[in-house]
Amino acid sequence: MALKESRLDPARASFDHVVESGRGFSHDVLRGQTLRIVDLEGNQAVDTLFYDRHERANRYSAVDTIREQGNVYLTTGTRLFSTEGDVLLTIVADTCGRHDTLGGACAAESNQVRYAIEKKFMHNCRDTFLLEIAEHLAPMTKRDIPANINFFMNVPLTPEGGLRFEDGVSASGRYVELVAERDVAVLISNCPQLNNPCNAYNPTPVRILIWDA
Amino acid sequence: MPTEGKNEADGRLVVSETLGGGRMWSRVVRRNERLTLTDVEGGAAVAALFFNAKDPLERYNMPDTLKAQHVSRLTKGNALFSDMGRVLFSVVEDEVGWHDTITGHLTAAASEKKFGLGSYQALRNEFYRNTRDNFLIELGKHGLGKRDLHANVNFFVKVVAGADGALSFVPNGRAGATVELRAEMDVLTVLSVTPHPLDPAARYAPKPVALVVRAGAAAPADDPCRRSCPENERGFTLTEAYFA
Numbered sequence: 001m002a003l004k005e006s007r008l009d010p011a012r013a014s015f016d017h018v019v020e021s022g023r024g025f026s027h028d029v030l031r032g033q034t035l036r037i038v039d040l041e042g043n044q045a046v047d048t049l050f051y052d053r054h055e056r057a058n059r060y061s062a063v064d065t066i067r068e069q070g071n072v073y074l075t076t077g078t079r080l081f082s083t084e085g086d087v088l089l090t091i092v093a094d095t096c097g098r099h100d101t102l103g104g105a106c107a108a109e110s111n112q113v114r115y116a117i118e119k120k121f122m123h124n125c126r127d128t129f130l131l132e133i134a135e136h137l138a139p140m141t142k143r144d145i146p147a148n149i150n151f152f153m154n155v156p157l158t159p160e161g162g163l164r165f166e167d168g169v170s171a172s173g174r175y176v177e178l179v180a181e182r183d184v185a186v187l188i189s190n191c192p193q194l195n196n197p198c199n200a201y202n203p204t205p206v207r208i209l210i211w212d213a
Numbered sequence: 214m215p216t217e218g219k220n221e222a223d224g225r226l227v228v229s230e231t232l233g234g235g236r237m238w239s240r241v242v243r244r245n246e247r248l249t250l251t252d253v254e255g256g257a258a259v260a261a262l263f264f265n266a267k268d269p270l271e272r273y274n275m276p277d278t279l280k281a282q283h284v285s286r287l288t289k290g291n292a293l294f295s296d297m298g299r300v301l302f303s304v305v306e307d308e309v310g311w312h313d314t315i316t317g318h319l320t321a322a323a324s325e326k327k328f329g330l331g332s333y334q335a336l337r338n339e340f341y342r343n344t345r346d347n348f349l350i351e352l353g354k355h356g357l358g359k360r361d362l363h364a365n366v367n368f369f370v371k372v373v374a375g376a377d378g379a380l381s382f383v384p385n386g387r388a389g390a391t392v393e394l395r396a397e398m399d400v401l402t403v404l405s406v407t408p409h410p411l412d413p414a415a416r417y418a419p420k421p422v423a424l425v426v427r428a429g430a431a432a433p434a435d436d437p438c439r440r441s442c443p444e445n446e447r448g449f450t451l452t453e454a455y456f457a
Contacts, residue, residue: 057359063275063317066380067410072315073378083362085320098378102285102315104276109298113281113448126296142296143360147276157374161286161311163279 002076006093006177008034008211015210021203022123022192024132028053029180032213035089037188038175039096039152041204043168045191046151047105047125050080050088053183056140058084062101062147072157074099074149080178083146088184093177096170100155103165105129105148106193115195128189137187150191151176153198167197228426232406234419235339237347239354239403240426241266242396244456247305247429249393250422252369256386257420258409259368260318260344262352262361263293263301266399269357271297275314275364281444285374287312287366290441292397292448299452300445301400303438306393311385313367315374318344319410327410328417341417347405355401368392370409382411386420395429395438397452 010016013036019025021044029035030053037046052058064081066072074080076094079087104110107126111119126145133140152170157163192203227246231253232238242248250259265271274296279285281294289307292300304312319327324343331341345362352361369392371385406422408414432439432449439449 061317061364063315063364067316070380071378072374072380083359085322102276103280104274107277107296107298109296109451110274110277110281110294112451113277113294113298113444117447117450142270145296146362147274147364155280157285157378159373159375161284161288161373163283163285165280 001097003095003097004076004093005095006036008036010209012211013209014212015208017208018205019188019190019208020205021190022128023190024128025188025190025208026132026136027186028183029186029210030183031180034092034177034179034211035186036175036177036209037151038173038207038209039170040172040207042172043152043170043200044204044206045153045193045198046206047189047191048149048151049145049187051185051187052082052086052088053185056144056185058082058086059144059146060088060149065101072102074101087181089178089180091176092179096152096174096176098154098169099176100150100153101147102163103150103153103155105189106191111195119195122194123192125189125191129187132187137185150198165196165198168200223428225428226425227428228424230424232422232424234406234421235342237351237405238424239351239401242400242402242426244396244398245429245431246396247393247427248396248402249391249425250368251389251391252386252420253388253423254420255388257406257422258370258412259422260405260407261366261368262348262363262403264401265295265301266401269355269361269401271295272361272363273301273366278314281448282442285315287314290437292438292445293366294448298448299455300397300448302394302396303432304392305395305438306391308390309369309385309392311371312392313370313372314364316367316372316380316411318365318367319408320345323410331417342407344405344407347407348403351403367409372411380411382413395432397432398455
């Protein structure tokens with residue numbers, strides 16, 4: 001857990017956009033630009049993926065990121081690795097302190113497994129990813145949705161091999177900030193999950209800011 | 214009649230191979246077949262990718278597998294879930310106790326950095342094969358490629374996260390130890406017997422693995438993998454509904 005504040009001024013951002021819960025978002029973040037995601041109301045999971053903008057098969061890899069830093073949690077200093085071993089972005093500021101990359105995205109089908117067969121029709125992050133990809137990131141498909149980051153989500157592992165979903169460690173106004181090390185596309189689902197504490201049972205909006213280099 | 218399916222359940226040998234260190238393998242393991250892997254000498258590592266053979270867009274999903282069962286490793290009683298809420302494989306026996314699925318595999322560049330080049334030109338068929346290249350070769354035989362790579366399973370590998378999240382590689386090998394999987398659908402199985410990136414061994418010397426596939430019976434209603442948690446019950450229910 002490495003708390004670090006940013007000196008960047010939101011008034012000077014080149015891009016400023018609020019994403020409601022249950023909505024998708026995609027945007028380019030060019031090399032040297034800084035991306036900030038703000039948890040506006042607290043304890044909101046932000047399911048996030050990154051792709052090399054010029055070669056989308058070269059995409060965020062949770063397992064490579066975990067292994068290369070020797071730690072399962074993401075925080076200030078974490079370099080986000082791609083499947084090809086490239087650093088896509090680096091986390092340069094973090095006022096939350098811990099972010100998950102093992103919990104994945106909720107889906108209609110995994111909600112059925114986790115909660116009840118009849119939960120199939122609840123809104124979920126994979127539906128958001130699929131719609132966002134279809135509308136804005138074709139020819140990407142479900143093949144191109146690997147294990148994602150869950151910013152502001154708290155999924156502790158135990159040395160005995162367990163894993164738990166716990167109340168978030170985030171709060172209103174906390175943020176994470178990343179510098180792009182190469183041109184990337186960011187894909188976000190602002191999580192609509194109502195069945196576990198990842199959003200404190202109350203999904204809320206997040207703010208996306210981008211500063212030019 | 215109770216005798217129906219007897220031929221499926223008789224343990225008939227389908228495949229028996231020893232995969233030397235560095236080798237790769239792919240095959241559709243059919244529903245209810247048992248795949249047994251044996252760490253012949255102790256210290257082997259088998260990286261694995263899994264797909265629904267009939268629709269490879271459905272594939273193993275590490276996060277869904279872990280969060281359904283509230284685990285961060287795989288062992289007896291666990292199910293390996295696809296991204297579609299269905300079970301690909303169940304772990305029906307395990308003498309190892311811990312199989313990793315959170316630390317990925319070596320690429321050609323990372324393997325060269327760790328072990329040196331070990332080229333074909335210099336070493337002929339003892340050259341230093343790496344997991345990524347092996348995966349891409351086997352995936353290519355089935356019309357799949359880089360976009361189909363996903364967080365893989367590392368059989369026989371143990372990597373533990375401490376309270377602060379820091380990883381440690383724990384030697385896990387024991388000569389003769391086996392893990393047995395039951396296919397719950399026809400699974401395109403891609404294996405690579407290549408070094409795990411966190412194995413501290415500085416010399417390239419991947420250990421062999423014995424691989425056996427046998428015919429088998431379907432999971433009974435009281436199957437321990439199915440019964441290990443309500444999530445797995447529902448996963449098996451969804452899998453059966455797929456075949457109904």
